[in-house]
Amino acid sequence: MSNSNDDSSAVDPPPFDPLQPSIPISYPIKTLQDLHSRSYFDSFHYPFNKSTVPLHPLNGASPTLPARPRILVCHDMQGGYLDDKWVQGGTNADAYAIWHWHLMDVFVYFSHSLVTLPPPCWTNTAHRHGVKVLGTFITEGDEGKAIATELLSTKESAHTYAERLAELAVALGFDGWLLNMEVNLDVDQIPNLKEFVSHLTQTMHSSVPGSLVIWYDSVTIDGKLDWQDQLNEKNKPFFDICDGIFVNYTWEEDYPKLSAAVAGDRKFDVYMGIDVFGRNTFGGGQWHTNVALDVIKKDDVSAAIFAPGWIYETKQSPDFQTAQNHWWSLVEKSWGILQNYPKVLPFYSNFDQGHGLHISLEGEQMLDSPWNNISSQGFQPMLEFKDDPNPDTIQVLVDFKEASYSGGGNVTFKGTLEENASFIARLFQAELLLGNFPVYITYSVKSEETSLLGLLLEFSSARKERKSVLLASRRIDQSSTKFSELIVPRQVKMLETTTEWATREARIIMDGYAITGISAVCYRPEPSRRTLESASNVQDNAAVHTPAEYFAILGDISIKTSGQNSDFPLSSSWLVEAQYVKFASDSQGTKTLSAKIIWKLKDGNDSVFPQYNIYLGKPAKQAVGSLDGRIESTQEYLGVARVESFYISDLIIPSNTDALKFIIQVCSVEGTSQNLDKSPFLLLDVKDK
Secondary structure (H helix, E strand, C coil): CCCCCCCCCCCCCCCCCCCCCCCCECCCECCHHHHHHCHHHHCCCHHHHCCCCCCCCCCCCCCCCCCCCCEEEECCCCCCCCHHHECCCECCCCCCCCCCHHHCCEEECCCCCCEECCCHHHHHHHHHCCCEEEEEEEEEHHHHHHHHHHHCCCHHHHHHHHHHHHHHHHHHCCCEEEEEEECCCCHHHHHHHHHHHHHHHHHHHHHCCCCEEEEECCECCCCCECCCCCCCCCCHHHHCCCCEEEECCCCCCCHHHHHHHHHHHHHHHEEEEEECCCCCCHHHCHHHHHHHHHHHHHCCCEEEEECCCHHHHCCCCCCHHHHHHHHHHHHHHHHCCCCCCCCCCCEEECCCCCEECCEEECCEEEECCCEECHHHCCCCCCCCCCCCCCCCCEEEEEECCCCCCCECCEEEEEEEECCCCEEEEEEEEEEEECCCCCEEEEEEEEECCCCEEEEEEEEEECCCCEEEEEECCCCCCCCCCCCCEEECCEEEEECCCCCCCEEEEEEECCCCEEEEEEEEEEECCCCCHHHHHHHCCCHHHHHHHCCEEEEEEEEEEEEEEHHHCCCCCCHHHEEEEEEEEEEEECCCCCEEEEEEEEEEECCCCCCCCCEEEEEEECCCEECCCCCCCCEECCEEEEEEECCCEEEEEEEECCCCCCEEEEEEEEECCCCCECCHHHCCEEEEECCCC
16 A cells, blocks of 8 residues: 655665575576576575475375376466465465366466476475476566577586576476476577477486476477467477477467377377466456367367466456356366375365464364465365355355364355255265275264264275265265265264364275265254154144254364374474574564574484474463462464474564473374474573573
8 A cells, every 4th residue: 555645764675685584485586697506595495495295105196197188277376476475374364375176287386587486385285186386487578588598508508507497396396397488589599499498308307207397389499489379390399308388378279189180199298278367368268268178178188277366366256265166167067077086095184275264273273363375275175166056955165264173274064954855065086095904084073963964985996896885973864865884983082162073983994995985965863753753743744854954064084094193203302493593672672583493303314294383382370260270381373384494583572581482293194283292392592682
């Protein structure tokens, strides 16, 4: 917002200095000199920007792309590096995010800077869902032409810069590059351009199995910036030396078929561009993006969806959540589901979308304020969008307002349901092969007494035999839900809080079968004998069949074997230290602390834990209502880390405080967390500072 008062004393903030400690951010490399000098690796922010979720084998993803038409999504969101630049998370509950990962194969993070490095939050959550992530190298305009001149001055320079890009991808944990040379070149620069593309592709392949280098349809083999809108003899020489081509989006209806013919047995490596904003794109983009997708699918090539952030940027009605789900439902209707999960054990999802209004842990609220961090996305449910939902049935949504069991989201089921009816909602389409050992399925539910929620598991064997198992806490009318077996799960615990979460667990052995689907089942308890007797006096049992209000929440779901229970290292196993410690005071005498907290296992082994919750220990106080003088300590939630470091910025030090205790709560891949009393910690002396 502009300030109507002329404040001549105002000063511009100091320029960003990546060497100085500050709140960790993601940022691009803007000059060829910075790329060549490797100065990024000297940045204070570099260690925070490493992604920590591998593409495989944790999620069962293959290192190579499937031999079928694929979907590449190029994010292009208002220039990039917005709310997603804050590595440790931000405070915008309405921050942009993508959660339909099951409908894509490749994600490209795009900006108009020379070297666009994907923020680790995108790589972490994309990898979790089996999706590859690419950065972008782009030259455009007069500055881009000057950069290209230096880049392509010699074969050696072309190789050097290719190696610099590969090094960045390996160090930060993403999977390759989109190359966009959007400038006119001299024809004698083309041989070195081909050297650059070829050497980058080969170096990436040798460093990261399954990595990708994709060429954008821009400059041609004769050096002209001339978008071809198809694969042909003018851009195929670049296609031949890399992993695919992103075709410009102003193509005609027969261009996908023509491109497939040119590509031959590599037709799936042709990604036909679609601009969601609709700028001269086939079909018009926007709410008609599926028109282009249908043509591309029919002609058996791949698609590149450019700028799906259009939904967010143009504030499509009625709200972002609804509009985004609606738009991606058109993609699913055209192409179907591309990524199945879960694929491996253990599997855990708390349905967190990476933004919200609170954060909970095992039903207890840890944070009560807006936040965003895409790295916090759990496996996203594959909820089916209903364009015109029936008001007399159940609405299913990922909800942020209702208190969550874990993280900041849950799946909420609300509406009306008849007494003897049930409602089934898809959660996951899976490929989870089971062995001859028991598998434990655990889930947390909060519901009214008359609103029951179960899970329906679908199984398939190698001989195409199909079974379905219903996990339900009470009997259900089998005429409304077809299943092979009913298992009543045991209640593991009922949390002694006002949240009233109940956690249930079932044990299953299905040797030779794979879980192919996981759905939620909404139902009501069978009517009591007294209800039936009173209803017998009513014509057609109308009292029994009258729809009634239904409300239930699914907090999380876990699937694991008995041998996959968490075994956290002792607190004494960790070495915790503070670096870049800085104290400051303002004119009122308020003291603040900034510091980088780091931790590692003393035995030198790499940590296998995906997440750490960071707390500030508060001074102990007598428990309310305690008659025995019991002392109770409290903690303030500060944030979450996915690398073994966390930066504390301008933390206010309470008066009369001699030391601050920072607790690092270790979290496991199956969703459990170490007891705070047994977690590693750092006691930092702040007396007289």
